[in-house]
Amino acid sequence: MTTIAYLGPAGTYSxxxxxxxxxxxxxxxxLDPSRMCPYPTIPQTISAAEQGHVDIAIVPVENSIxxxxxxxLDSLWQSxxxxxxxxxxxxxxxALISRATNLNQVQVIYSxxxxxxxxxxxxxxxxxxxxxxxxxxxxxxxANVSRDQSIAAIASQRAxxxxxxxxxxxxxxxxxxxxxxxxxxxRTVSAxxxxxxxxxxLKRNQPGAxxxxxxxxxxxxxxxxxxxSRPTKRSLGEYIFFIDIEAPVGDPNFAEALAELxxxxxxxxxxxxxxxxxx
Amino acid sequence: MTTIAYLGPAGTYSxxxxxxxxxxxxxxxxLDPSRMCPYPTIPQTISAAEQGHVDIAIVPVENSIxxxxxxxLDSLWQSxxxxxxxxxxxxxxxALISRATNLNQVQVIYSxxxxxxxxxxxxxxxxxxxxxxxxxxxxxxxANVSRDQSIAAIASQRAxxxxxxxxxxxxxxxxxxxxxxxxxxxRTVSAxxxxxxxxxxLKRNQPGAxxxxxxxxxxxxxxxxxxxSRPTKRSLGEYIFFIDIEAPVGDPNFAEALAELxxxxxxxxxxxxxxxxxx
Numbered sequence: 001m002t003t004i005a006y007l008g009p010a011g012t013y014s015x016x017x018x019x020x021x022x023x024x025x026x027x028x029x030x031l032d033p034s035r036m037c038p039y040p041t042i043p044q045t046i047s048a049a050e051q052g053h054v055d056i057a058i059v060p061v062e063n064s065i066x067x068x069x070x071x072x073l074d075s076l077w078q079s080x081x082x083x084x085x086x087x088x089x090x091x092x093x094x095a096l097i098s099r100a101t102n103l104n105q106v107q108v109i110y111s112x113x114x115x116x117x118x119x120x121x122x123x124x125x126x127x128x129x130x131x132x133x134x135x136x137x138x139x140x141x142x143a144n145v146s147r148d149q150s151i152a153a154i155a156s157q158r159a160x161x162x163x164x165x166x167x168x169x170x171x172x173x174x175x176x177x178x179x180x181x182x183x184x185x186x187r188t189v190s191a192x193x194x195x196x197x198x199x200x201x202l203k204r205n206q207p208g209a210x211x212x213x214x215x216x217x218x219x220x221x222x223x224x225x226x227x228x229s230r231p232t233k234r235s236l237g238e239y240i241f242f243i244d245i246e247a248p249v250g251d252p253n254f255a256e257a258l259a260e261l262x263x264x265x266x267x268x269x270x271x272x273x274x275x276x277x278x279x
Numbered sequence: 280m281t282t283i284a285y286l287g288p289a290g291t292y293s294x295x296x297x298x299x300x301x302x303x304x305x306x307x308x309x310l311d312p313s314r315m316c317p318y319p320t321i322p323q324t325i326s327a328a329e330q331g332h333v334d335i336a337i338v339p340v341e342n343s344i345x346x347x348x349x350x351x352l353d354s355l356w357q358s359x360x361x362x363x364x365x366x367x368x369x370x371x372x373x374a375l376i377s378r379a380t381n382l383n384q385v386q387v388i389y390s391x392x393x394x395x396x397x398x399x400x401x402x403x404x405x406x407x408x409x410x411x412x413x414x415x416x417x418x419x420x421x422a423n424v425s426r427d428q429s430i431a432a433i434a435s436q437r438a439x440x441x442x443x444x445x446x447x448x449x450x451x452x453x454x455x456x457x458x459x460x461x462x463x464x465x466r467t468v469s470a471x472x473x474x475x476x477x478x479x480x481l482k483r484n485q486p487g488a489x490x491x492x493x494x495x496x497x498x499x500x501x502x503x504x505x506x507x508s509r510p511t512k513r514s515l516g517e518y519i520f521f522i523d524i525e526a527p528v529g530d531p532n533f534a535e536a537l538a539e540l541x542x543x544x545x546x547x548x549x550x551x552x553x554x555x556x557x558x
């Protein structure tokens with residue numbers, strides 16, 4: 001029995017990613033609803049897998065327009081035992097869901113801050129005076145739509161179907177080429193995949209410290225496909241670096257780089273070696 | 280006559296940074312209110328300086344807890360003519376402003392998403408069921424407090440004074456050591472300061488492309504004090520890199536690095552060379 005925590009409720013893009021994962025990676029498993037465990041926030045979703053309440057957690061980590069999902073990166077750094085098992089890239093298309101019969105009636109829009117940001121230009125042009133209300137997930141906002149014709153939510157077409165609310169306009173995202181990358185996190189030490197992720201902090205008060213870890217990779221011609229910094233939250237100017245590498249952890253060249261990396265970082269975490277599924 | 284655009288209205292942390300800048304860098308100028316020009320969003324604040332409606336714009340770029348202010352980074356990349364004139368680091372302490380007589384009465388909290396995120400743990404512990412409403416600035420939320428005792432806003436002590444609303448609790452930020460770095464942007468090519476910032480994109484479909492620019496600095500032992508990536512918004516996996524360097528643009532070693540950097544990047548922008556004011 002595989003159980004999956006995701007940023008809920010049903011109808012979120014995280015649920016779509018979770019269903020896609022089951023379909024592609026476990027085609028033998030039945031799509032039993034009891035496998036699917038929605039959680040209200042990203043830290044709670046990740047913590048459910050960390051504490052063993054579920055087998056895996058699926059959370060967004062990066063969007064092609066809005067960039068890194070900082071809450072996921074911060075929770076990953078806190079996690080003691082989770083490893084990335086897979087990454088899933090999902091196209092994102094937002095719908096304006098409302099019982100209004102035309103746009104002029106809409107006065108309030110509920111959605112997750114990332115979705116609101118992804119439709120920012122559309123909102124400025126079409127509903128410049130609407131009040132924007134942040135929700136914990138895109139699907140959470142849809143429950144408000146039934147209250148009044150002046151209320152709208154931004155979420156997936158699937159969310160509109162699940163909550164049986166009408167779509168007023170679709171798609172409304174500013175960039176048609178909008179994708180989100182999700183991570184499948186579990187306690188299993190991940191199989192050797194084509195991509196690896198790691199994170200490290202640097203020793204305090206060493207001004208030249210960032211050059212050294214970057215040189216470890218550059219010297220070996222290992223390509224960093226992504227580097228993202230997050231604050232340590234200790235003080236301004238101290239960072240945790242998240243790095244994605246197009247090499248499996250088991251690669252001898254990469255294994256050597258990791259050993260050297262330990263000596264030039266304060267705290268180094270191997271977040272996993274995994275395959276990326278484009279869907 | 281120096282005029283300053285800032286993320287308004289009066290009472291925001293950006294206004295505090297603007298007043299601090301005037302006090303420290305132009306002690307001879309009178310604190311005439313007509314110098315201070317509030318704008319409702321970060322892109323509009325930056326655009327006011329870009330188009331010459333004001334002399335300079337002051338915007339937040341990085342917080343010690345929440346990390347980079349993505350809207351500022353994205354607008355800086357779009358700007359054709361603005362250069363960083365100064366950076367100002369300001370301590371941030373948030374107040375819960377409300378006419379409620381105790382916390383149990385508070386049902387709705389208005390604030391800027393960054394301020395809500397900086398008080399996230401406090402809210403979860405003290406007001407777990409409160410509805411969070413995103414506003415364009417911290418001070419914007421304070422106007423709602425007068426409507427009802429069930430309404431609160433998260434903003435500065437100064438905002439409470441300006442709008443003459445009571446502070447129910449202070450400070451409520453999760454980390455006591457909370458600082459924000461602001462940028463002073465103007466059309467003058469900046470004087471040679473101790474810090475420099477630049478941004479670049481990479482040529483498309485060149486998997487090893489990030490190693491080269493990093494090597495340019497590493498080879499010369501030039502320290503990157505910060506590296507932050509933002510999506511190009513073209514497609515997932517393509518980034519713009521923002522780099523802060525502890526060297527003036529005029530330094531011969533750095534000038535040589537810049538020349539080499541041009542050949543290994545797609546588009547390179549020198550964002551300025553400037554002093555950092557810790558206040």
